[in-house]
Amino acid sequence: MTMTNHTDNVADLVRKEYEHGFFTDIETDTVAPGLSEATIALISKKKEEPTWLLEWRLKAYRHWLTMADPNWTQLNIDPIDYQAISYYSAPKSKDDKLKSIDEVDPKLLETYEKLGIPLQEQMILAGVAVDAVFDSVSVATTFKEKLADAGVIFCSFSEAVKEHPALVKKYLGSVVPAADNFFAALNSAVFTDGSFVYIPKGVRCPMELSTYFRINASNTGQFERTLIIADEASHVSYLEGCTAPMRDENQLHAAVVELVALTDAQIKYATVQNWYPGDENGVGGIYNFVTKRGDCRGDNAKISWTQVETGSAITWKYPSCILKGDNTVGEFYSVAVTNNYQQADTGTKMIHIGKNTRSTIISKGISARHAQQSYRGLVKISKNADNARNHTQCDSLLMGDQCGAHTFPYIEAKNSTATVEHEATTAKISEEQLFYCRQRGIKEEDAINMIVNGFCREVFKELPMEFAVEAQKLLGVTLEGAVG
Amino acid sequence: MLNIQNLHAKIGGKEILKGLNLSVNAGEVHAIMGPNGSGKSTLANVLAGRDGCDVSKGTVTYDGQDLLKLTPEERAWAGLFLAFQYPVEIPGVNNVYLLKAAVNAVRKYRGEAELDAVEFLALIKKKMKIVKMQEELLNRSVNEGFSGGEKKRNEIFQMSILEPKLAILDETDSGLDIDALKIVAEGVNSLCNEARSIILVTHYQRLLDYIKPDHVHVLSGGKIIKSGGSDLALELEKKGYDWIKEEVA
Numbered sequence: 001m002t003m004t005n006h007t008d009n010v011a012d013l014v015r016k017e018y019e020h021g022f023f024t025d026i027e028t029d030t031v032a033p034g035l036s037e038a039t040i041a042l043i044s045k046k047k048e049e050p051t052w053l054l055e056w057r058l059k060a061y062r063h064w065l066t067m068a069d070p071n072w073t074q075l076n077i078d079p080i081d082y083q084a085i086s087y088y089s090a091p092k093s094k095d096d097k098l099k100s101i102d103e104v105d106p107k108l109l110e111t112y113e114k115l116g117i118p119l120q121e122q123m124i125l126a127g128v129a130v131d132a133v134f135d136s137v138s139v140a141t142t143f144k145e146k147l148a149d150a151g152v153i154f155c156s157f158s159e160a161v162k163e164h165p166a167l168v169k170k171y172l173g174s175v176v177p178a179a180d181n182f183f184a185a186l187n188s189a190v191f192t193d194g195s196f197v198y199i200p201k202g203v204r205c206p207m208e209l210s211t212y213f214r215i216n217a218s219n220t221g222q223f224e225r226t227l228i229i230a231d232e233a234s235h236v237s238y239l240e241g242c243t244a245p246m247r248d249e250n251q252l253h254a255a256v257v258e259l260v261a262l263t264d265a266q267i268k269y270a271t272v273q274n275w276y277p278g279d280e281n282g283v284g285g286i287y288n289f290v291t292k293r294g295d296c297r298g299d300n301a302k303i304s305w306t307q308v309e310t311g312s313a314i315t316w317k318y319p320s321c322i323l324k325g326d327n328t329v330g331e332f333y334s335v336a337v338t339n340n341y342q343q344a345d346t347g348t349k350m351i352h353i354g355k356n357t358r359s360t361i362i363s364k365g366i367s368a369r370h371a372q373q374s375y376r377g378l379v380k381i382s383k384n385a386d387n388a389r390n391h392t393q394c395d396s397l398l399m400g401d402q403c404g405a406h407t408f409p410y411i412e413a414k415n416s417t418a419t420v421e422h423e424a425t426t427a428k429i430s431e432e433q434l435f436y437c438r439q440r441g442i443k444e445e446d447a448i449n450m451i452v453n454g455f456c457r458e459v460f461k462e463l464p465m466e467f468a469v470e471a472q473k474l475l476g477v478t479l480e481g482a483v484g
Numbered sequence: 485m486l487n488i489q490n491l492h493a494k495i496g497g498k499e500i501l502k503g504l505n506l507s508v509n510a511g512e513v514h515a516i517m518g519p520n521g522s523g524k525s526t527l528a529n530v531l532a533g534r535d536g537c538d539v540s541k542g543t544v545t546y547d548g549q550d551l552l553k554l555t556p557e558e559r560a561w562a563g564l565f566l567a568f569q570y571p572v573e574i575p576g577v578n579n580v581y582l583l584k585a586a587v588n589a590v591r592k593y594r595g596e597a598e599l600d601a602v603e604f605l606a607l608i609k610k611k612m613k614i615v616k617m618q619e620e621l622l623n624r625s626v627n628e629g630f631s632g633g634e635k636k637r638n639e640i641f642q643m644s645i646l647e648p649k650l651a652i653l654d655e656t657d658s659g660l661d662i663d664a665l666k667i668v669a670e671g672v673n674s675l676c677n678e679a680r681s682i683i684l685v686t687h688y689q690r691l692l693d694y695i696k697p698d699h700v701h702v703l704s705g706g707k708i709i710k711s712g713g714s715d716l717a718l719e720l721e722k723k724g725y726d727w728i729k730e731e732v733a
Contacts, residue, residue, distance in 0.1 A: 431535060436571070441590045
C-alpha cells in the first residue's frame, strides 16, 4: 500500500470535518440545519411516507419539545445545539469523498491493517470514493434470495414502510414508545433509516443477519431505527456493527432499536461499536446515545443482548428486556472499554413481569488512563412475577490510577418468591500477572492483551466465532499503550 | 554461563543483597540455601528482572551478555526461566494458550518458525508424560483454582516446554507434601543435562534428597557466606544455620 507524507492525524481529520459543520446546500438534497415541524414534514415527504407516520413523528416531536436533556448519568456532556444539526442528508456524493487512499490518514490505515481489513473495505470505511462493484454486492444478492425463500423480510426501514406498512404500523414504537426518553423522542421525530427484520412463524433464520459488509450505508445513519420482529417459535441472530473505526461527520448518534419476540421465539442481538472516540486529549468523538429494548411478548420467548463497546467519546445505552410472557428469558452480556477521556454509562434493565422469568447480566468494564465508566442496571420484579430469578455479575478492570469505574445496581422486587443476585468486583491488572507473562517471554503489550481478553472471555464466547476474533483484536488496538 | 560479581540490590530502599558473588557453569546444579530473609528470593527476582528490585552495584553476566540491561522478556528469550515461588492466577487465560504464546515468542526471537496448534499439541503431549502433568489442568485458566502442588507442577511443566538454558527454581519445594515434592523433583531431574544450568533456591534440605546439587551455597545477610558440595546441605540440616554464621564471624 502506498503511504504518503500526508501528516494529518485522525483527530485533525475529524475535527476539520466538524469545523466545516454540516451541509447547508439545499441543492444537494440536504435539509438546512434546524429542527421544526416543517423539517419533519419535509423528511417525511422526501421519504414518501404515509400520513400516519408523519403524524407519529410530529407527536414525538411535540413531546420532545417538552423534555429536557437527561442529566442523571455519570457523564460530562457538553451542551448539544439541536438547531445546528441537519436532519436529512442524501447519501454522500462522490464529490464529498476523498479522491484516493493517499488522502487517508496513515494512522487510521495502520489500525485497519492491525484489524486485518482488506484494502477495498479500508477505502470504503475511510470514505474514499470507490467505483468498482464489490463482490459483496453479489454476495448480498445471494443472501437475499436465500432469505426470501425462508420468508424472512430483511430490508431497510424505508423499504419496509413502503412494502410492509401493516407490520411497521403494528410494531413501531410498541417497545420503545415515541415519548420514552429524550433521545428516543428525538429519534422518533427525525429518524431517516435503519433496518427492518421480520421472521415468520416457526422459521429459523437460515443465516446470521448482519451488515454483510463491515459497513452498510443504511446502517450508519445518525438517527437510525431498527425494528426486529420474531414471530411465534422463530429464531434469529442479528449482528450489528463495525469493528473498524469509522470516519463519520456526525457527532450525535441517537439510535433506537426495538425487538419483539412472540411466543417461543428467540432473538440474539450482538453489537460491536467502534465509533471514533476522540483524540487522546478528549477532543472530538461521537456521542452514542442509544435506546435498545427487547420485548419478550409471548410465553417462553428469549432475548439476548451481547455488546462490545470500544468506541465513541460518550456512550449512553442500556439494552433492556421486558420479560412479559411466562418463562421468558432475558440476557445481557457486555464488554465496555474506555480509554483516554472516553466516558461510558451503560448497563441494562430487566423487567420481570411474567411468572418464572429469568435474566442474566454479565457486564465487564475496562477503563484506562482518564476514562470514566459506569455500570447502571435495573432489575425489576413485578408483583405477579412469581419465581423470577436474576443473576448479575459486574466486573471492572482498571488500568492506571486516574480512571474510574462505578456501579449503580438498582433492584426493585415486589414479589417475595423472587431470587436476585448481584456480584461486583473491581480489579487491576497486577504487576504480578504482567511480570509472570513477561518472564515467560510474552511482551508486555501482548500480555496485557491476553489478560484483558481473559477478563472478557465470558462475554466473547457469546459472540459468533468470527466476530469474537475481531473483537479480541479490537480490544488490543483500543488499549494499545494504556499501561506503562 | 552465569557470573555474578559483587551484587548489591535494594527493595523499597532497603539493601537486601550486599555484595553477592556466584558463578554457575553450564550443566551444573547449584543450591542456594539460607534462613528466611537472607535474600534468596530477591536474588531470583533480580536475575529475572522484576520491577522494584534496584541493583545499586555489581555486575551479572549471562551467556556473555550484561543480563541487567535486558528486559524480563528479553531474558526469557535468552533462555532464562524462573519457576515462581507463588505462581500467579490469571483468570480467563487458558493455560495452554499462555504457554503457546510463550513458546512462540521465544521461537520468534530465535528466528525459528512459530509452532502451529497441531505441532504445539504434539509437544505438549510429549512433555506432559515427563512431568506427570494432569491433562485437566491444561485447559483451565492459568493457575486458577490450582492446589499448591498443582501450581508448582505447572511451573515445572512450563519449564519442560520452554527448555531454558538457566532455570531458577524459587522455593519450588515450599508448600508441597512429600508425594508432590517427589513428582516435582523427578520432573526437574529429567530436565537436567550438560547444557542446562539450574539454581535451586530453597530453605530446607529435603528437596536435595531428591535433586542432587553439584554445589551448595549458604546465603545470609545478603552474601554467600559458605560454599561446598552436597554434604554441606546435610550438615545444615543437622546443625541449622547458626553455626556457619558463627564460624564466618
